Amino acid sequence: MRKTKIAITxxxxxxxxxxxxxxxxxxxxxxQAIQEAVEEKLKxxxxxxxxxxxxxxxxxxxxxxxxxxxxxxxxxxKNDCQCGY
Numbered sequence: 001m002r003k004t005k006i007a008i009t010x011x012x013x014x015x016x017x018x019x020x021x022x023x024x025x026x027x028x029x030x031x032q033a034i035q036e037a038v039e040e041k042l043k044x045x046x047x048x049x050x051x052x053x054x055x056x057x058x059x060x061x062x063x064x065x066x067x068x069x070x071x072x073x074x075x076x077x078k079n080d081c082q083c084g085y
Contacts, residue, residue, distance in 0.1 A: 008034070 010018075018033045027033040 015030075018027070018030050021027050021033055022029060027036070
């Protein structure tokens with residue numbers, strides 16, 4: 001993945017914590033520590049969004065679709081699907 005350099009401002013305590021982790025060889029450098037923290041946060045946000053979307057599902061409809069194997073074959077699946085495909 002292509003990387004781009006940016007400038008950020010953090011509280012001094014965060015910098016001290018990151019520097020401690022770098023000195024303990026948990027991370028190679030500040031950039032790696034911050035990149036991994038941002039990546040983890042973004043993944044968590046995506047999981048939260050997916051969980052919220054799953055709460056919108058109609059369980060009865062989903063069970064009916066799962067038990068009706070004809071709905072998942074060929075054009076029938078596309079016609080029966082209510083998810084915009």
